[in-house]
Amino acid sequence: MRIVFMGTPEFAVASLEALIESGSDIVGVVTAPDKPAGRGQKMSESAVKQYALANGLKVLQPVKLKDEQFLEELRALRADLQVVVAFRMLPEVVWSMPPLGTINLHASLLPQYRGAAPINWVLINGEKESGVTTFFLKQEIDTGHILFTEKITLTGHETAGELHDRLMDKGAGLLVKTVKAVESGRYTENPQEHLAEGIELKHAPKIFKEDCNINWNQPAEKVYNFIRGLSPYPTAYTMLNDKILKVFGAEYELAETGEQPGEFFSDNRTFLKVSATDGFVHLTDVQLEGKKRMGIEEFLRGVRL
Template sequence: MRIVFMGTPEFAVASLEALLEAGENVVAVVTAPDKPAGRGQKLHQSAVKRFALARGLPVLQPEKLRNPGFLTELAALKADLQVVVAFRMLPESVWNMPPLGTVNLHASLLPQYRGAAPINHAIINGENQSGVTTFMLRHEIDTGSILFSEKVPIAADDTAGDLHDKLMVVGADLLVRTVRAIAAGTAVPVPQEVLAAGVALKHAPKIFKEDCQIDWQRPVDTIHNHIRGLSPYPTAYTSFDGKTLKIFRAKKEKTAVQHEPGTYFTDGKTLLKFACTDGYIQVLELQLEGKKRMDVVSFLRGYRPSSVTFPS
């Protein structure tokens, strides 16, 4: 089969590499346009573009997917199948172009966690498992018929970054399996409506900055999941001595609390913890506004909080 691959971030690179290593005929790659980044605002190539160029693959970078020029280029590739991994929403003129359609890899066990941030929301909600799903694209986002899925356990201290890396590897293997089944004519699409019947669905909408602020009035389990689910990006944060403090890793202590939620305590050396309604969040890795990301010991070695107190 002639395959056109569409993707942008590092998550998609693993799938593209797996297809090539499996001997699949990827004839071109579609990815995001180069964007200015960093202090110098130099143009930054997507992870998929860098990998594709290194492998000598043609790269298309349309500003708009409905652009007639891009549609003409895409049609000229004569793809039998399109594969999408971590890309933007496609118009029907794109996803319905190949005779075998367009298959998408999604980082959840569909129909659960449809949306832009399935990895984050699975951990925020305290799930103990997630997974990856391949499905055929159609009009409504993440609702097409399912081809294959694979479960992946979530450890108690996994962050969104940890789960991302697990799903990236498992997803790449699942995508190869899916493409081979489509080529062999053995893939049997299952409508999501069948799997969703009578099931309460959880969603995974895009996460905004205001969603990342820690509410210390919530239970310690909820806050711990919130921190894990937003690490390393977009990162949970709180106010600390009048500055923004991002928390990347923490551990929880469930115990009786005699202090106002949000109150912090430190010995000024190795310990920094915040009071919740039913315990404490002990910070392990953080980044203060204007500073680098570091472990708490390194942070306290070079920073003196406005008060150094330890809960009695």
């Protein structure tokens, strides 16, 4: 079975590697165009491109997915199946091209948390479980018929970075299982409309910088979930001495503070905590604007509050 793989970030590399190791015939890889990055604005290749080139795979990097030259190159690969992991939304002319269709790996238990940032939103909302889902693509984003899912239990303390790595590995295995099932024809399609009946669906829209500002006027646990759900990227932040303070790590305690939410308290040596509506959030891993990221004791050695 001839497979075209589509993906861009590190999350997708694990799936591509697993498919290759399972013996899948990857006839082409579609990824994002190179883009300038860093202070020197040097052209940067996606993680998927780097892996693909290192393994001798053909790489396509279309700027526009409806570009006729790209579509001709894609048709020429004669794929039986396309596999999408952490890529962009595909037009119908692309996802409908292979005879066996196009499957997608999504980092949530669909139909819950459709959208661009499921890992972040699952933690922000304090969910007790998450997982990965494979499904056939159709026009509306993340709504196609489900093939397989696999659940994991959440601890209530992991960061988005840690959950990313867990789901990356879990998803790679599920994708190999899905591809083998599609190749053999032994699978069942489960319409998401049936699974969504009678339940409240939660969504996972893309998160922008302005969405990352911490609202201290809410319970401490909710603030804590917000911080870990955005760590290490795109990172929750608050203001300290008129500068942006990014918060990568925190803990929380419940207490009757008697203080206004958002007040800072510190002994200038070992702790920095901020009042919420029902307790305090202790900041443990931070980065002040213009400074490097550091643990709270190192941070307090250089900043007088």
